[in-house]
Amino acid sequence: xxxxxxxxxxxxxxxxxxxxxxxxxxxxxxxxxxxxxxxxxxxxxxxxxxxxxxxxxxxxxxxxxxxxxxxxxxxxxxxxxxxxxxxxxxxxxxxxxxxxxxxxxxxxxxxxxxxxxxxxxxxxxxxxxxxxxxxxxxxxxxxxxx
Amino acid sequence: xxxxxxxxxxxxxxxxxxxxxxxxxxxxxxxxxxxxxxxxxxxxxxxxxxxxxxxxxxxxxxxxxxxxxxxxxxxxxxxxxxxxxxxxxxxxxxxxxxxxxxxxxxxxxxxxxxxxxxxxxxxxxxxxxxxxxxxxxxxxxxxxxx
Amino acid sequence: xxxxxxxxxxxxxxxxxxxxxxxxxxxxxxxxxxxxxxxxxxxxxxxxxxxxxxxxxxxxxxxxxxxxxxxxxxxxxxxxxxxxxxxxxxxxxxxxxxxxxxxxxxxxxxxxxxxxxxxxxxxxxxxxxxxxxxxxxxxxxxxxxx
Amino acid sequence: xxxxxxxxxxxxxxxxxxxxxxxxxxxxxxxxxxxxxxxxxxxxxxxxxxxxxxxxxxxxxxxxxxxxxxxxxxxxxxxxxxxxxxxxxxxxxxxxxxxxxxxxxxxxxxxxxxxxxxxxxxxxxxxxxxxxxxxxxxxxxxxxxx
Numbered sequence: 171x172x173x174x175x176x177x178x179x180x181x182x183x184x185x186x187x188x189x190x191x192x193x194x195x196x197x198x199x200x201x202x203x204x205x206x207x208x209x210x211x212x213x214x215x216x217x218x219x220x221x222x223x224x225x226x227x228x229x230x231x232x233x234x235x236x237x238x239x240x241x242x243x244x245x246x247x248x249x250x251x252x253x254x255x256x257x258x259x260x261x262x263x264x265x266x267x268x269x270x271x272x273x274x275x276x277x278x279x280x281x282x283x284x285x286x287x288x289x290x291x292x293x294x295x296x297x298x299x300x301x302x303x304x305x306x307x308x309x310x311x312x313x314x315x316x
Numbered sequence: 317x318x319x320x321x322x323x324x325x326x327x328x329x330x331x332x333x334x335x336x337x338x339x340x341x342x343x344x345x346x347x348x349x350x351x352x353x354x355x356x357x358x359x360x361x362x363x364x365x366x367x368x369x370x371x372x373x374x375x376x377x378x379x380x381x382x383x384x385x386x387x388x389x390x391x392x393x394x395x396x397x398x399x400x401x402x403x404x405x406x407x408x409x410x411x412x413x414x415x416x417x418x419x420x421x422x423x424x425x426x427x428x429x430x431x432x433x434x435x436x437x438x439x440x441x442x443x444x445x446x447x448x449x450x451x452x453x454x455x456x457x458x459x460x461x462x
Numbered sequence: 463x464x465x466x467x468x469x470x471x472x473x474x475x476x477x478x479x480x481x482x483x484x485x486x487x488x489x490x491x492x493x494x495x496x497x498x499x500x501x502x503x504x505x506x507x508x509x510x511x512x513x514x515x516x517x518x519x520x521x522x523x524x525x526x527x528x529x530x531x532x533x534x535x536x537x538x539x540x541x542x543x544x545x546x547x548x549x550x551x552x553x554x555x556x557x558x559x560x561x562x563x564x565x566x567x568x569x570x571x572x573x574x575x576x577x578x579x580x581x582x583x584x585x586x587x588x589x590x591x592x593x594x595x596x597x598x599x600x601x602x603x604x605x606x607x608x
Numbered sequence: 609x610x611x612x613x614x615x616x617x618x619x620x621x622x623x624x625x626x627x628x629x630x631x632x633x634x635x636x637x638x639x640x641x642x643x644x645x646x647x648x649x650x651x652x653x654x655x656x657x658x659x660x661x662x663x664x665x666x667x668x669x670x671x672x673x674x675x676x677x678x679x680x681x682x683x684x685x686x687x688x689x690x691x692x693x694x695x696x697x698x699x700x701x702x703x704x705x706x707x708x709x710x711x712x713x714x715x716x717x718x719x720x721x722x723x724x725x726x727x728x729x730x731x732x733x734x735x736x737x738x739x740x741x742x743x744x745x746x747x748x749x750x751x752x753x754x
Binding site: 193206232233235 | 640
Binding site for chain 3: 629630635682
């Protein structure tokens with residue numbers, strides 16, 4: 171099967187004080203939210219897909235997620251997490267994001283999420299919406315950030 | 317205007333480790349969530365209103381909220397917050413909850429939220445749904461927990 | 463008693479998808495987090511107080527909070543909440559923030575939080591730390607944003 | 609290397625309305641919090657380890673997490689998530705939890721988290737605290753839930 175290239179994207183996400191826990195560090199579940207913000211910024215970015223992030227007809231639900239935590243993050247007001255995202259469509263049906271996160275120039279986390287499209291009743295779609303797929307092929311052909 | 321009595325309700329809500337922040341205590345925004353859980357348990361309780369908590373046709377959005385924080389809560393696994401709720405309909409249109417919260421027998425917080433009914437387009441309803449109002453009058457007439 | 467003037471501050475806070483709830487809008491508890499982010503940005507801003515936001519010796523815990531919700535916020539990737547903050551020290555002992563929040567040029571929320579200083583054991587301090595108080599007097603004398 | 613057996617544990621965790629998102633389902637990051645609550649209940653349970661969940665001298669930070677999402681969860685007031693936890697110490701140094709989650713008798717999620725012990729300065733400990741290790745060996749010898 172043809173293995174497509176990935177599209178890279180960078181996004182800055184600001185931790186909040188509420189993201190910390192009584193260990194004094196950002197709670198481990200919050201990295202999924204930082205990754206999500208980066209993904210939504212990417213998907214809605216007009217230079218890429220420019221889609222509505224909340225589209226009733228086609229939602230991309232998370233099927234799998236994995237995270238490796240490398241370094242704890244201590245909250246400092248207004249220091250961003252630098253999220254580096256790599257988007258790919260696999261097997262015509264799965265949307266895959268890999269990511270690394272940096273905080274004050276140190277790698278703090280890496281991970282991967284896999285998404286499947288569902289319709290408004292929550293039923294799995296058998297393929298990625300065609301418009302999205304074509305746009306993707308078009309983008310990687312142009313070598314946009316690949 | 318006739319001033320109706322309130323209906324009292326008690327609910328136990330379990331703080332989560334994620335509810336804490338880097339100050340080592342439960343984050344002040346979380347008490348609104350504990351109050352909400354108590355409110356939803358009350359509204360869906362068959363002994364009282366028995367309504368669906370997520371009803372597209374009639375949602376009770378928060379209009380006002382106020383909280384007084386009396387004592388910080390340090391997380392201990394499986395120690396509940398004891399929420400004491402007082403429900404009332406005011407002026408035929410506003411749903412009002414007052415509450416006190418206790419943790420390990422100490423009062424930690426008091427507060428009040430006021431709710432208005434909106435329809436599925438988010439438009440304000442001019443009155444509380446009649447079924448709810450009648451049930452309320454019926455409950456306070458019976459002296460249920462009043 | 464002398465009534466001091468307030469210092470104004472503006473801060474942009476980005477809602478996250480996770481801040482929404484099944485009503486399709488930003489959860490009402492999250493506005494306390496947006497206000498907190500604005501407060502922490504203000505307190506740590508070198509043009510104002512430039513203090514560490516997590517200082518074990520002196521934490522400003524929330525004593526009271528009140529919020530009025532004016533309009534629901536529907537999440538759109540990368541649309542910020544514009545927080546307008548008004549800081550004041552009252553009665554030499556209470557730190558008070560008032561705020562209004564705007565989203566896509568519409569006022570969505572107003573509120574007020576009151577804070578007291580506690581030491582590292584959580585004991586109430588009888589007065590605002592002197593350094594902070596002097597800096598405040600200095601700032602309002604200069605008419606900084608007053 | 610000797611491969612130890614796992615200890616099984618069950619815990620009920622109640623989703624909150626705030627855990628939902630604008631897709632109408634429990635947000636995917638929240639399953640890490642449900643797993644955490646189950647882990648903390650287990651570790652603090654006197655029938656097992658009975659340790660303080662927030663111990664400055666020895667914190668178990670998450671090193672790796674992976675999740676498979678099987679079915680979306682729609683919030684219903686007071687319906688619990690049934691978390692089935694499997695605890696194991698691997699290679700004398702890593703604490704590993706595997707889990708399955710059920711909601712209204714349907715499997716909704718499976719996952720695994722791996723933890724390492726750090727001291728109060730956040731430095732990695734080279735081994736599991738001896739008391740914990742001995743207790744573990746004692747428990748699996750007795751066949752407690754193995």
